Amino acid sequence: MDAVAQLRSRTIVLPMVDIDTDQIIPARFLTTTSKDGLGRHLFAYWRFNADGSDNPDFVLNTPGSTGCQVLVAGNNFGCGSSREHAPWALLDYGIRAIISTAIADIFRSNSLKNGLLPIVVDEETHAWLIENPGAEVVIDVAASTLTLPDGRAVNYPIDSFARHCLLEGIDQLAYLQQHDEQIRNFEETRSWTP
Amino acid sequence: MSHSSPKTLFEKVWTDHLVKDETAATPAILYIDLHLIHEVTTPQAFALLREKGIAVRRPDLTLGTMDHSTPTTAFRSFKDLAVVSEGAANQIRQMQKNCDDFGLELHGFDSEFRGIVHIIGPELGATQPGKTIVCGDSHTSTHGAFGALAFGIGTTEVGHVLATQCLLQRKPRTLAINVSGQLQLGVTAKDVILAIIGQIGVDGGTAHVIEFRGDAIQAMDMEARMTVCNMSIEAGARAGMIAPDDQTIEYLSGRPRSPRGADWDAAVDRWRALPGDAEAVFDRSVDVDGTALQPMVTFGTNPGMVIPVNDPVPDANGNPGFRKALDYMQISPGKPLSDVALDVVFIGSCTNSRLSDLQQAAEILRGRKIAEGVRMLVVPGSQQVKRAAEKIGLDKVFKQAGAEWRESGCSMCIGMNGDTVPSGKLSVSTSNRNFEGRQGIGARTILASPMTAAASAIAGHVCDPRPYLEGQ
Numbered sequence: 001m002d003a004v005a006q007l008r009s010r011t012i013v014l015p016m017v018d019i020d021t022d023q024i025i026p027a028r029f030l031t032t033t034s035k036d037g038l039g040r041h042l043f044a045y046w047r048f049n050a051d052g053s054d055n056p057d058f059v060l061n062t063p064g065s066t067g068c069q070v071l072v073a074g075n076n077f078g079c080g081s082s083r084e085h086a087p088w089a090l091l092d093y094g095i096r097a098i099i100s101t102a103i104a105d106i107f108r109s110n111s112l113k114n115g116l117l118p119i120v121v122d123e124e125t126h127a128w129l130i131e132n133p134g135a136e137v138v139i140d141v142a143a144s145t146l147t148l149p150d151g152r153a154v155n156y157p158i159d160s161f162a163r164h165c166l167l168e169g170i171d172q173l174a175y176l177q178q179h180d181e182q183i184r185n186f187e188e189t190r191s192w193t194p
Numbered sequence: 195m196s197h198s199s200p201k202t203l204f205e206k207v208w209t210d211h212l213v214k215d216e217t218a219a220t221p222a223i224l225y226i227d228l229h230l231i232h233e234v235t236t237p238q239a240f241a242l243l244r245e246k247g248i249a250v251r252r253p254d255l256t257l258g259t260m261d262h263s264t265p266t267t268a269f270r271s272f273k274d275l276a277v278v279s280e281g282a283a284n285q286i287r288q289m290q291k292n293c294d295d296f297g298l299e300l301h302g303f304d305s306e307f308r309g310i311v312h313i314i315g316p317e318l319g320a321t322q323p324g325k326t327i328v329c330g331d332s333h334t335s336t337h338g339a340f341g342a343l344a345f346g347i348g349t350t351e352v353g354h355v356l357a358t359q360c361l362l363q364r365k366p367r368t369l370a371i372n373v374s375g376q377l378q379l380g381v382t383a384k385d386v387i388l389a390i391i392g393q394i395g396v397d398g399g400t401a402h403v404i405e406f407r408g409d410a411i412q413a414m415d416m417e418a419r420m421t422v423c424n425m426s427i428e429a430g431a432r433a434g435m436i437a438p439d440d441q442t443i444e445y446l447s448g449r450p451r452s453p454r455g456a457d458w459d460a461a462v463d464r465w466r467a468l469p470g471d472a473e474a475v476f477d478r479s480v481d482v483d484g485t486a487l488q489p490m491v492t493f494g495t496n497p498g499m500v501i502p503v504n505d506p507v508p509d510a511n512g513n514p515g516f517r518k519a520l521d522y523m524q525i526s527p528g529k530p531l532s533d534v535a536l537d538v539v540f541i542g543s544c545t546n547s548r549l550s551d552l553q554q555a556a557e558i559l560r561g562r563k564i565a566e567g568v569r570m571l572v573v574p575g576s577q578q579v580k581r582a583a584e585k586i587g588l589d590k591v592f593k594q595a596g597a598e599w600r601e602s603g604c605s606m607c608i609g610m611n612g613d614t615v616p617s618g619k620l621s622v623s624t625s626n627r628n629f630e631g632r633q634g635i636g637a638r639t640i641l642a643s644p645m646t647a648a649a650s651a652i653a654g655h656v657c658d659p660r661p662y663l664e665g666q
């Protein structure tokens with residue numbers, strides 16, 4: 001994972017609540033053995049018409065959304081399945097951060113492992129962002145702040161270890177492997193064996 | 195044993211698996227006792243292992259199956275499998291190769307134990323109380339019915355477990371859901387969990403591990419308990435658990451991977467000590483009156499949009515998301531769902547494809563025919579379930595009623611293998627997700643119990659199963 005320290009971008013807004021992983025990346029695109037190319041199918045049900053043409057009403061197909069890296073979405077974004085294809089699809093498309101009032105557990109965990117920033121903010125900040133698509137925001141990972149165009153910086157919660165890994169681009173597998181001796185010790189001394 | 199503070203079931207299992215406890219700066223390192231794998235969420239993890247030259251740390255604690263993109267039509271050999279796409283075929287081949295190369299037990303097409311990952315773990319006796327169990331699949335919560343701590347993980351974490359048998363985890367909070375009283379005839383585990391999700395919402399369990407408790411839960415058999423825990427994730431919970439008891443122990447007795455002899459006795463002693471201490475405290479608790487529950491059906495595009503089977507669909511009341519869901523479903527508020535004609539009925543999925551689910555559906559269908567124009571698919575959860583059902587003639591009941599009887603797999607729950615609901619068609623399904631497009635592009639899904647699904651297949655519209663049960 002590459003290190004992420006700061007992100008400055010205009011926002012795209014998807015106000016719907018409970019956007020599930022089947023909407024982010026429908027199951028029929030999961031018959032892949034790679035992580036690449038999933039951005040093409042991001043939000044496929046909403047983004048394309050039945051004949052495969054672009055749905056001009058969907059926000060990703062509007063001119064203003066080009067180059068936006070921050071997605072503001074309704075409450076409980078990423079609910080549903082554990083598919084890591086959801087953050088892979090968002091990242092492959094070019095989205096680097098999700099802002100909502102709540103983000104589903106497994107999706108959040110998967111996002112952090114890939115450098116996609118899950119940002120949970122209070123309802124008032126969220127409501128403002130929903131009403132102001134295209135607003136330019138700055139996310140500072142070290143300070144755990146989201147700065148709005150008026151200069152107001154809002155703190156967002158993040159696990160300190162996850163933040164450390166984002167800032168340093170740390171591979172959590174390597175961290176686990178460093179504990180090999182402790183893992184072996186656990187295996188050898190536990191009171192029962194599975 | 196330390197004389198520490200009273201613990202819940204979850205806390206006992208959690209503490210028992212800490213390689214390293216969490217601190218403010220670092221998450222806990224949690225040891226995993228059973229890693230279930232399937233073809234869809236593992237290829238990228240195996241690719242990483244190959245790239246880094248890492249072996250699987252504990253092949254003996256890893257168990258594989260093929261279920262998601264596999265066909266459910268009958269076949270004689272791997273060669274004449276009607277795999278839906280080159281992508282799916284490649285995934286299946288890759289899974290076989292990965293398990294061969296890394297020395298992992300795989301229940302592939304030649305195994306009589308093949309089936310949906312969450313069905314075969316318990317069937318084989320690999321799922322046991324007090325274990326930590328993970329899988330790259332959110333319905334891993336199913337295994338919590340045995341008093342295991344079981345949850346879904348992403349593919350990066352699948353790689354972590356393959357390589358180190360451990361995960362980095364923050365300790366979740368605890369939520370007790372007490373379902374009191376006796377359920378009415380015709381009200382099943384599926385109705386209980388749908389009602390709970392309706393009550394607490396699809397994010398009501400976020401960051402929590404649920405423990406389901408109370409008379410109604412204790413009275414359930416293991417298969418019903420699995421149905422309840424299975425859909426914990428639909429309430430946003432990290433996991434769902436039920437304390438092990440006599441039924442749990444009886445279910446596991448004599449299964450292929452259950453301990454034997456003196457090991458069995460020691461395991462039973464350990465399992466008996468797992469239920470939460472009487473004084474243990476939960477972070478939150480919710481009470482549900484089991485006696486008041488009705489058969490439940492969903493009407494929208496998430497499992498929290500749910501009503502008793504005969505109730506009118508509620509009004510959107512200006513809520514745009516709600517209205518969008520009703521538009522997608524082509525359902526009008528103020529009317530009961532029985533007003534809408536249905537096209538497809540699916541009985542299957544890790545929620546409701548065990549023998550008792552099929553029996554409940556078959557009892558209603560016995561000697562009856564499904565409505566004209568309705569396509570009904572019955573997909574057993576595993577080859578073992580299939581054989582057990584055929585032994586007692588359930589396949590004949592389904593076929594005589596006009597339904598299709600298939601090989602095991604995820605099938606129309608997720609529509610990855612070609613079993614899909616056509617666009618715009620309405621399906622009553624015993625699966626767990628009614629998301630837009632879940633069962634196929636443009637498919638409209640109503641979630642229900644096997645009894646309600648069977649009654650609806652006969653009626654040709656959503657139908658209360660209780661009248662069919664009278665006199666039984």
Ligand code: SF4
Pocket residue numbers: 261262310311312331333543544545603604607608625626
């Ligand atoms: S049956 Fe459905 S929910 Fe269960 S594992 Fe398969 S796809 Fe997932």
